[in-house]
Structures are given as structure tokens and as C-alpha cells.
């Protein structure tokens with residue numbers, strides 16, 4: 001079982017990275033092989049809406065080829081579970097993570113769009129279908145929009161036909177921290193992040209057992 005954790009923060013080794021690492025540690029304690037991917041320092045161009053990925057001749061192929069997105073999608077495709085983390089930026093996820101979400105439309109179009117294939121049992125084959133996902137957010141405010149950011153991440157997962165999990169506390173990991181590294185003293189935030197990792201590994205493990 002492979003679980004990857006993606007930190008959507010542009011600030012390397014910041015609070016989101018720390019939380020995603022904690023979640024991955026919990027997943028590895030459940031027996032998962034893990035990989036951490038930071039969006040900090042990566043080139044992630046936004047979707048231009050060119051429509052190339054929808055055409056018959058290039059189904060699921062993106063016209064943007066000169067950035068780090070294809071490699072990140074390869075890691076997603078090879079994973080059984082995906083943990084996403086983001087700092088709250090203006091009550092939502094970072095622009096980097098949103099760009100990654102928008103570009104991921106190709107992961108829904110690999111075998112045609114839902115409109116192309118109405119009535120196909122299960123619909124078109126979404127490449128992230130049935131992978132397990134969980135989300136973590138950290139904001140400087142106590143009620144700074146963590147839940148909105150978590151919601152954005154879980155909604156993206158639902159649109160990819162993934163299976164989403166929450167944790168014992170709520171919809172995901174929610175932490176409060178402003179300056180870099182501060183989250184280490186948010187004991188509850190760390191526990192919530194760890195519990196996201198545990199739930200993702202638990203459900204991914206059950207799916208693997210049932211295969």
C-alpha cells in the first residue's frame with residue numbers, strides 16, 4: 001500500500017510540510033510505504049482552458065508539457081491513498097494547489113469525458129477513482145478558514161471519484177499556526193493531521209485486502 005502526501009504550501013519546510021509529514025508518519029506506522037511531495041519550488045502552470053484534453057485525438061493529454069505537473073500526476077496514479085495539505089490562503093487553498101486541481105481534469109478525460117460516454121457503467125475511467133483521500137489545512141487564525149480549505153480539497157477528491165475520509169475530530173486535519181514551524185506546538189493540530197494519515201491508511205488497507 002502506497003500513500004503519498006502533497007503539501008500545497010509555497011513555503012518550503014513550513015507548517016503544512018510538517019503536518020503532512022506527521023500524517024505520513026502515522027500512515028507508515030500502519031504499514032504504508034509513503035512519499036512526500038512539496039509544491040514549494042515546483043513549476044505548476046495554470047490550466048489555460050485550451051480544450052486540447054477534450055479532443056478525440058488527444059484524450060487526456062495536456063498541451064502544457066514543460067512543468068512539474070506530469071511527474072506529480074504519475075505519483076498520484078501510483079498511490080493507493082493521497083493526503084493533501086494546504087495553508088489557508090484567503091479562506092481557501094493556495095494558488096499552486098488550485099492550479100494542480102485544475103490541470104487534473106486530464107485525469108478524468110483519459111478515456112473520454114463523462115459527456116462522451118453517457119450511460120457507460122461507472123462512467124469514464126477516472127484515473128484517481130477509488131483512491132483514498134484525506135485533507136489537512138493550517139491557518140494563522142483560530143477560525144481562519146481551515147474548514148473551507150479542507151472542503152475544497154475533499155470536493156476535488158469527490159470530483160475525481162476518490163473515496164474521502166475525515167477523522168475522529170471532523171472533516172480533516174485543522175491546525176493553527178502563523179510563523180514557520182509554529183505548528184509543532186499545536187498539539188491538537190498535529191494529532192488531527194496524524195489521524196488523517198491513519199484513516200487514509202486504514203481504508204486503503206481494507207481496499208487492498210478486499211482485492
Ligand SMILES: Cc1cc2nc3c(=O)[nH]c(=O)nc-3n(C[C@H](O)[C@H](O)[C@H](O)COP(=O)(O)O)c2cc1C
Pocket residue numbers: 009010011013014015016017087088089090091092138139140141142143144145146177178179180181
Ligand atoms: C497570502 C496569504 C494568505 C493567507 N490567508 C489566510 C487566511 O485566510 N486565514 C488564515 O487563517 N491564515 C491565512 N494565512 C496564514 C497562513 O495560512 C499561515 O501562516 C500558515 O501557517 C502558513 O503555512 P505554511 O508554513 O505551510 O506556508 C495567509 C498567509 C498568506 C501568505
